[in-house]
Amino acid sequence: MKISDFSNKKVLVMGLGIHGGGLGVANFFLRTGAKVTVTDLKNESQLSSALKKLVGKPELILGQHRKEDFQSADLVVRNPAVPAKSEFLKIARKAEVPVEMESSLFFLLSQTKNIVGVTGTKGKTTTTLLISHLLKKAKFDVVFGGNLRLSMLELLPKIKRNSWVVLELSSWQLEGLTPHHLSPHIAVLTNIYKDHLNRYPAFADYVEAKKLIFEFQGSKDFFITNKNQTLTRKLADQAKSQVKFFSAADLSEEIIRSCRLLGNHNLENVACALTVAGIFGIEKNLLVEGLTSFKPLADRLEDLGQIGGVRFINDTCATAPEAAMAALSTIFAPVILICGGTDKSLDYTQMVRVINKKAKGVVLLEGSATDKIAKNLQKTKVLGRFDNFQTAILAAKNTAKAGDVVLLSPGCASFGMFENEFDRGEKFKRIVKSLKLKN
Helix, strand or coil: CCHHHHCCCEEEEECCCCCCHHHHHHHHHHHHCCEEEEEECCCCCCCHHHHCCCCCCCEEEECCCCHHHHHHCCEEEECCCCCCCCHHHHHHHHCCCCEECHHHHHHHHCCCCCEEEEECCCCHHHHHHHHHHHHHHCCCCEEEEEECCECHHHHHHHCCCCCEEEEECCHHHHHCCHHHCCCCCEEEECCCCCCCCCCCCCHHHHHHHHHCCCCCCCCCCEEEEECCCHHHHHHHCCCCCEEEEECHHHCCHHHHHHCCCCCHHHHHHHHHHHHHHHHCCCCHHHHHHHHHHCCCCCCCCEEEEEECCEEEEECCCCCCHHHHHHHHHHCCCCEEEEECCECCCCCCHHHHHHHHHHEEEEEEECCCCHHHHHHCCCHHHEEEEECCHHHHHHHHHHHCCCCCEEEECCCCECECCECCHHHHHHHHHHHHHHHHHHC
16 A cells, blocks of 8 residues: 555545544545545534644535445545444445544555554553653654644654654554554553443453554564553463563662652653663663653643642643542642543542542532542532633632642543543643733
8 A cells, every 4th residue: 555546536534523633634635635525523613623724625524424425435534533333434334445544544554664552541642752752862763643633644754664653552543453453563551441431332342452552463573561460461461472561660769760750650651661662772871861851741740830839730631530540649749639521431439539538629620420529529628510610720729728739630531621631731721821920
C-alpha cells in the first residue's frame, strides 16, 4: 500500500470528532488528492472547532450517516470512538468496501517498522513522551504521536526508513490493527485497571483489547510490562516475544533524584521508559540528562501557581478513579478536591475511601458518575454540587486556606459539562488565571 494509491479514490471518514484524530485523517486524505466525504452524527455547531482546520473542502454529511455513502466509497476510515459493530460499518463490509482505522493505515504505510507502541490504563502519554525524549537525547531519529490529539497519518512525511516511531495507542486504536495481525516491534503495557466499561461489555473484554499490543509479535520483538501487577505478569506468560519487566523499586537513588515528575506513579512511568531505553543500550549519563531535562506535562498534576497562598493543580487527565487516587496520594498538603463527571460504568468505592481519608473538602461537578461518588462521601466534606465550572472553582477557592491545595482531579470522564478532558483543563487554567488577576 502506497500513499499515491488514494489519489481520486472516494474516502469516507466516519467521525471527524473534536480530539484532532479525525481531523488529521481527513486532512491527510485531502492532501493525497482523494475525494473525501466526512460524516459525523454531531452537527456543524458542535464540530466548528475542527471544521475550521480542514485543509480542503470535503463533502460534509453532518448530524446523520447515510447508507449510500458507505456503499459507494472505495475506503471507509472509522474514528476510534465509532463502535466496530456499527450498522453502517456492516453496510460497508457487505458492499465489500474496506474499513480501516488510522492506526492500521499508519502501520501499513509507514516507511519504518521500528515502532514502539505504548498502551495501558494510566501513564501512556507520560511514558510515550519520556521514551521519545530519551531516544532523542541518544541521537536517534525519533517521531512520536498516536493518541495525542494528532493523527498518526500526519507523521508519515516526517518518517524515514531508519526512524524510530513512538506511539501512544488506546485500546480502540489497537483494535484497528487486528485484521492485519499487526503489533509494534517494541510493545509497552504500563498497567491495567478497570476503565471504559461503558464501551466494553466486561473488564475481560477491555483486557483482551489491551493484549493486542503484543498479540502478533514474534521472537525478535520485545514486550515490556509492569512487574508489580498480577494481571500484567500473567499476560506476559502469553507473549511470544522477549519479555522485560519494570518496577519503580528497581530505580537507583541517582535516577530518582533526576526525575522532575511528581508522584510514585510517575516513578513507575520512569522505570518503564528506562527499561525501553535499555533495549537501545543508552548510556546512564544520557538517561540522567534526559530525566533532568524532561518537563512535566500539561494537564497531569500541572502546577498553576498560588492565589493567596493556595496552590492550584490541574490534573484533568485523571479520567479514572485510580488516577485521582494517585494524585491525592502525591499531595501532602490539605486538599480541596474538585471531582465528578461522566460515568464509564466504573466502581468509585475505593476512590471515595481515599477522598474521605485525604481530602479536606470536596467540590462535585455534575455528571452521571457523581451520584456514585456522593453517595458514600462524608457529608461534612461536600462543599456543593455544581453544573457551573466557575462557581465550582470559586467554592473551592473560598473554602481553602493558605497552605491548602485546590486539586482538579475528577476521576471521571468529562462529557456533559465539557467537550473533553482537555477542554476541562483549559477552562480550569483560564478561570484560575482570571482569579489571579483579580486577586
